[in-house]
Amino acid sequence: MKEKLLIALSQALKGYLTEPNATRLIQKTLRTLEQQLHARYLYIAQQNRKTSYLDITHAHGVPRTALNDFHKKIGSNTIGRIFFKDSFNIITKNSSPDDYEEMRIETDYAMCAAAHIGWEGRTYGFLACYFDREFEFDLATRNFFLAMAGACSAALEKEELLKLISELRQFDIDTGLYSHQYFINRLEREIHDTQFEPHTLALAILDMDNFKSIINLYGEEAAREVLKSSAETLKKHIRGCDVLGAHGIDEFILFMPDTDAIKAAAIINEFNASLDKKTFTDNAILTSFSCGITQLRDNEEDLEELIQRAQLALYNARKSANHTISVEL
Structure with missing residues (x-):
């Protein structure tokens, strides 16, 4: 037995x-x-x-x-x-x-x-x-x-x-935001959903204007702390249905369902305005973000094309000046 x-x-x-x-x-x-x-x-x-x-x-x-x-x-x-x-x-x-x-x-x-x-x-x-x-x-x-x-x-x-x-794995260690891959998966599902229930969707990519200069002056740890604190500030300006993720070293990526590019630009402006009133770390560091915004076109299904437009808008914003928002439709 x-x-x-x-x-x-x-x-x-x-x-x-x-x-x-x-x-x-x-x-x-x-x-x-x-x-x-x-x-x-x-x-x-x-x-x-x-x-x-x-x-x-x-x-x-x-x-x-x-x-x-x-x-x-x-x-x-x-x-x-x-x-x-x-x-x-x-x-x-x-x-x-x-x-x-x-x-x-x-x-x-x-x-x-x-x-x-x-x-x-x-x-x-x-x-x-x-x-x-x-x-x-x-x-x-x-x-x-x-x-x-x-x-x-x-x-x-x-x-x-x-x-x-x-x-x-859903989260980025440095910022506490959703990881880039998890964000992309969520965005893919949202775009797929618009094919059955059409609705507007805005996509924004935000780039921290002085990340490298903060590293040069105060070190990488201070720059990471400012980036993370900025992410927490941005969360206060968006809704629960909006999805915010990490994108690159010093960038955020955000999609907002039922929101067009104009409304998204107003939200990012409010975010930057709140940053103007804040300082970060014991060194009283100031920061701001440049931003590229686009929106989903009618019957659009191409995720890469949507992201490329937002990146193009961000490129145009960077060419202008810090604290700039550019829209590419």
Whole structure:
């Protein structure tokens, strides 16, 4: 029995290092548990971080009605012990009525094995396995079950980490704004949406007029601080639906749905006017931005052409003087 379970465990763990999708890994684990332990059904319940209730997030063989009805609190019975005291529990008809009823979903059962799901010293839920008959859960079986619960925990932890990395990639480290690639992806989607629901869209590229001179006088760290503070100031002048990203070393790129180039120019003028009243760092540094603005043409789908017009407008603004806005339609 022990060798059979070890073989099943090693087969179930294949792909855990390379597969990023936790659901596929967990479903494989649940199927293995069903086959090796002859379980009736299995599920993983996790705490909803918004409501603190437990919901079934992964299941195998659980009736659909039971999935929808499952909505439990962390009390002082079996579930509470899994979260705060014992990482493993066996519940049978000989257990306390409260324990038995707490783990009951839709129909009676002969035995249920439950183990915590968690990582970094915290419990986020549990794995439950139900049986039609009661049998001895010997050491080998228990270790197998706990190893499978650990594998599920590892898969979920990895998925959480990958989500965090993905979220971090959305942002530019120096400015805290959206990264250029994330901005471009959002702009592509917005342009695509205009083909189905036509609306105006303004695109602006802003260039910090004195970034290099600040570096020469006060150092790169001071220049980065001024750039980041300027980004925070600009955020106060735009709406929640507007999308602001990093662009190059000392530039911002901004698109504004339902806004034309004239309105966008007025917003950038307000931004520059607010900068005129501010100083940055202990050195009381002043700054301003030149800006090139364009807007989406009727039925336009070419992202690169839209950006090129904004860059051309910025080029024309730079040729004039600092603090200049140029529009290219």
